[in-house]
Amino acid sequence: MIYLTRRERFNAAHRMYRDDWDDEKNLAVFGKCSNPNWHGHNYELFVTVCGEPDPETGLLINLKDLSRIIRQRVIDPLDHKNINLEVPFMKGRIASTENLAIAIWEELEEPLRHKGITLCSVKISESENNFVEYKKNH
Amino acid sequence: MIYLTRRERFNAAHRMYRDDWDDEKNLAVFGKCSNPNWHGHNYELFVTVCGEPDPETGLLINLKDLSRIIRQRVIDPLDHKNINLEVPFMKGRIASTENLAIAIWEELEEPLRHKGITLCSVKISESENNFVEYKKNH
Amino acid sequence: MIYLTRRERFNAAHRMYRDDWDDEKNLAVFGKCSNPNWHGHNYELFVTVCGEPDPETGLLINLKDLSRIIRQRVIDPLDHKNINLEVPFMKGRIASTENLAIAIWEELEEPLRHKGITLCSVKISESENNFVEYKKNH
Amino acid sequence: MIYLTRRERFNAAHRMYRDDWDDEKNLAVFGKCSNPNWHGHNYELFVTVCGEPDPETGLLINLKDLSRIIRQRVIDPLDHKNINLEVPFMKGRIASTENLAIAIWEELEEPLRHKGITLCSVKISESENNFVEYKKNH
Amino acid sequence: MIYLTRRERFNAAHRMYRDDWDDEKNLAVFGKCSNPNWHGHNYELFVTVCGEPDPETGLLINLKDLSRIIRQRVIDPLDHKNINLEVPFMKGRIASTENLAIAIWEELEEPLRHKGITLCSVKISESENNFVEYKKNH
Amino acid sequence: MIYLTRRERFNAAHRMYRDDWDDEKNLAVFGKCSNPNWHGHNYELFVTVCGEPDPETGLLINLKDLSRIIRQRVIDPLDHKNINLEVPFMKGRIASTENLAIAIWEELEEPLRHKGITLCSVKISESENNFVEYKKNH
Numbered sequence: 098m099i100y101l102t103r104r105e106r107f108n109a110a111h112r113m114y115r116d117d118w119d120d121e122k123n124l125a126v127f128g129k130c131s132n133p134n135w136h137g138h139n140y141e142l143f144v145t146v147c148g149e150p151d152p153e154t155g156l157l158i159n160l161k162d163l164s165r166i167i168r169q170r171v172i173d174p175l176d177h178k179n180i181n182l183e184v185p186f187m188k189g190r191i192a193s194t195e196n197l198a199i200a201i202w203e204e205l206e207e208p209l210r211h212k213g214i215t216l217c218s219v220k221i222s223e224s225e226n227n228f229v230e231y232k233k234n235h
Numbered sequence: 236m237i238y239l240t241r242r243e244r245f246n247a248a249h250r251m252y253r254d255d256w257d258d259e260k261n262l263a264v265f266g267k268c269s270n271p272n273w274h275g276h277n278y279e280l281f282v283t284v285c286g287e288p289d290p291e292t293g294l295l296i297n298l299k300d301l302s303r304i305i306r307q308r309v310i311d312p313l314d315h316k317n318i319n320l321e322v323p324f325m326k327g328r329i330a331s332t333e334n335l336a337i338a339i340w341e342e343l344e345e346p347l348r349h350k351g352i353t354l355c356s357v358k359i360s361e362s363e364n365n366f367v368e369y370k371k372n373h
Numbered sequence: 374m375i376y377l378t379r380r381e382r383f384n385a386a387h388r389m390y391r392d393d394w395d396d397e398k399n400l401a402v403f404g405k406c407s408n409p410n411w412h413g414h415n416y417e418l419f420v421t422v423c424g425e426p427d428p429e430t431g432l433l434i435n436l437k438d439l440s441r442i443i444r445q446r447v448i449d450p451l452d453h454k455n456i457n458l459e460v461p462f463m464k465g466r467i468a469s470t471e472n473l474a475i476a477i478w479e480e481l482e483e484p485l486r487h488k489g490i491t492l493c494s495v496k497i498s499e500s501e502n503n504f505v506e507y508k509k510n511h
Numbered sequence: 512m513i514y515l516t517r518r519e520r521f522n523a524a525h526r527m528y529r530d531d532w533d534d535e536k537n538l539a540v541f542g543k544c545s546n547p548n549w550h551g552h553n554y555e556l557f558v559t560v561c562g563e564p565d566p567e568t569g570l571l572i573n574l575k576d577l578s579r580i581i582r583q584r585v586i587d588p589l590d591h592k593n594i595n596l597e598v599p600f601m602k603g604r605i606a607s608t609e610n611l612a613i614a615i616w617e618e619l620e621e622p623l624r625h626k627g628i629t630l631c632s633v634k635i636s637e638s639e640n641n642f643v644e645y646k647k648n649h
Numbered sequence: 650m651i652y653l654t655r656r657e658r659f660n661a662a663h664r665m666y667r668d669d670w671d672d673e674k675n676l677a678v679f680g681k682c683s684n685p686n687w688h689g690h691n692y693e694l695f696v697t698v699c700g701e702p703d704p705e706t707g708l709l710i711n712l713k714d715l716s717r718i719i720r721q722r723v724i725d726p727l728d729h730k731n732i733n734l735e736v737p738f739m740k741g742r743i744a745s746t747e748n749l750a751i752a753i754w755e756e757l758e759e760p761l762r763h764k765g766i767t768l769c770s771v772k773i774s775e776s777e778n779n780f781v782e783y784k785k786n787h
Numbered sequence: 788m789i790y791l792t793r794r795e796r797f798n799a800a801h802r803m804y805r806d807d808w809d810d811e812k813n814l815a816v817f818g819k820c821s822n823p824n825w826h827g828h829n830y831e832l833f834v835t836v837c838g839e840p841d842p843e844t845g846l847l848i849n850l851k852d853l854s855r856i857i858r859q860r861v862i863d864p865l866d867h868k869n870i871n872l873e874v875p876f877m878k879g880r881i882a883s884t885e886n887l888a889i890a891i892w893e894e895l896e897e898p899l900r901h902k903g904i905t906l907c908s909v910k911i912s913e914s915e916n917n918f919v920e921y922k923k924n925h
Contacts, residue, residue, distance in 0.1 A: 551689005
């Protein structure tokens with residue numbers, strides 16, 4: 098089995114909070130990540146697809162296609178945006194990296210399957226010290 | 236001459252804009268970096284001091300002292316903050332990386348000189364592709 | 374399933390040897406890593422926990438808690454120490470990166486389970502070219 | 512289970528093409544990677560072996576042995592070479608990173624098994640944005 | 650003085666040789682870098698411009714402009730190309746990283762000066778171990 | 788002017804202390820870096836030479852020659868060694884990174900000049916956060 102990973106990057110602002118909690122409770126649970134004036138990150142996104150290479154081309158998927166799907170579905174809605182306020186697929190979700198990985202999986206799985214490609218992992222690096230990966234049925 | 240560099244990191248939100256311009260003009264000049272809902276970065280800060288090592292210790296400066304000064308003067312006011320709204324030493328300045336480097340220099344020069352240390356360079360990495368350095372009399 | 378990884382770092386001295394072998398045999402088997410005067414590394418530690426995010430917070434575990442447990446149990450005993458002479462959980466073990474990964478797993482598994490968290494992987498980078506990972510039941 | 516990974520590097524030229532297609536069709540399918548005058552990469556290779564550490568040495572495999580096998584079988588034939596024209600184990604294969612990972616697996620599996628070592632993964636980084644991994648029975 | 654650095658990347662094939670030397674002499678002087686079948690690299694290019702930020706925008710130069718000039722003048726002619734055969738500004742020059750840095754300086758200096766910007770340094774990383782920088786009047 | 792930088796790496800143990808101070812005073816001044824049982828680092832060394840490329844080869848210096856000189860003079864005496872106890876050129880010096888940079892400069896300057904090459908900078912990374920550079924007449 099071949100696993101092919103494409104890295105893309107986006108910069109965004111966010112804030113950890115629940116709107117049914119007041120600022121005090123948000124601060125107690127989420128600490129400085131709950132700052133009402135926002136903070137932000139350079140996120141790195143690693144999308145892994147898996148399967149057998151096409152014998153005709155030796156490729157699992159054309160990287161240009163993979164990159165285009167990730168950009169259209171995920172990077173364009175996220176890059177230089179406010180994750181809490183402006184990203185349709187994060188509406189109603191707490192802006193944690195965990196939830197972001199799940200939402201990105203949901204955005205990518207169908208358009209990749211439409212091209213005959215299996216999504217295997219979505220990994221996000223929020224900083225050089227923190228990484229979140231979402232894998233199904235592993 | 237010995238140059239000693241300490242790296243520190245901070246995450247922050249910002250927006251490129253002038254408040255005497257409307258959103259349309261800000262957008263025309265600054266592009267997506269002017270998003271009114273903010274975006275953010277993992278900034279890396281490289282502070283370089285220079286001089287001769289102390290013959291008694293072999294050190295230019297105790298790294299713990301250097302790190303403490305940078306944290307108190309620069310990282311604590313910036314980390315997980317909104318650069319435009321919350322950082323005293325950026326008040327009245329456009330939140331560009333260029334201006335940030337100059338402001339950080341101004342914050343650090345005096346407390347370092349007070350410990351007999353010469354500040355030589357302030358360098359900021361805003362992303363893996365963009366770096367700004369401020370050096371005086373180079 | 375969500376996998377959350379926290380990176381922590383420590384610097385330590387060590388030496389590869391068995392005390393029931395003489396220096397000559399240790400040198401023959403372990404090479405320069407067996408230098409009786411020690412050598413050392415900047416180790417990077419990647420601790421991965423896994424499970425479902427808490428629906429109330431969107432988090433698998435509060436990163437501050439995870440970092441604190443790793444620091445108390447693993448980093449404080451290892452950082453700026455001699456792995457062969459000073460680290461309680463390495464007593465009686467050869468100071469290989471493989472054994473270090475297993476010992477760190479044993480130090481972390483119980484306190485994490487106590488917080489309802491499943492440990493999934495302990496990975497150590499000894500240099501930019503060498504990595505060891507310990508995973509159970511994979 | 513312990514997973515030990517060794518990183519090695521090589522620089523090589525290649526071109527994506529099928530010789531039963533003309534340049535126009537190669538260009539249409541493979542884009543600029545099909546340039547008839549070649550292009551090249553700094554490849555990073557991550558070879559992962561797995562098993563239980565030897566209780567006598569605490570090591571899964573002596574890193575010097577692992578590195579020597581990788582260098583003899585894989586790096587020497589690839590480094591500073593043209594993958595399409597000069598690398599015996601790539602003869603008759605399209606020079607994709609996917610095929611390269613499979614061919615390197617085939618080169619390493621037997622000599623490692625001969626030393627009692629199980630090969631678990633071959634991963635190649637072609638650029639900072641593109642990675643291919645080959646794992647069997649995963 | 651502010652120094653702003655933009656990183657861009659390109660992949661290319663090359664070969665170290667003089668056509669007035671035979672292969673044997675080229676091999677003796679340049680070693681494996683002289684392979685007649687080419688080899689290649691992922692090059693990283695760091696272009697540094699310097700000056701005073703524009704007080705109206707806080708920027709030394711609009712990064713989009715800087716990136717566009719570098720791409721048009723340098724990256725497009727080099728990326729996925731053969732440096733010896735296909736790059737106009739390397740015609741007649743030995744394809745060393747030193748000569749590449751000088752040629753890129755010559756390509757960029759005039760169009761940057763045309764926008765009122767001073768070029769200060771051109772730095773190329775050919776591998777993680779080798780870097781070449783060209784600076785004038787330093 | 789061309790600046791060519793070669794990176795080499797070494798792993799070593801060391802301890803910050805003066806033998807005319809007792810352990811208590813060493814600990815008070817140098818903190819955990821003074822642990823009598825040693826600690827260690829993966830050091831990265833960046834040696835920069837400068838001058839004009841040889842018009843016959845396009846090279847400032849043959850990288851194989853530069854690497855060989857650095858390895859013989861600096862890496863072999865330091866790698867997998869105890870800096871305080873085993874490194875001739877550090878005898879009688881406090882094992883600070885500052886002193887190490889100066890000593891490495893002194894080891895390299897003469898053999899490089901003997902080959903007609905000017906040494907311009909010696910830079911050492913002791914960790915991802917701490918760097919020391921030694922430059923003369925800058």
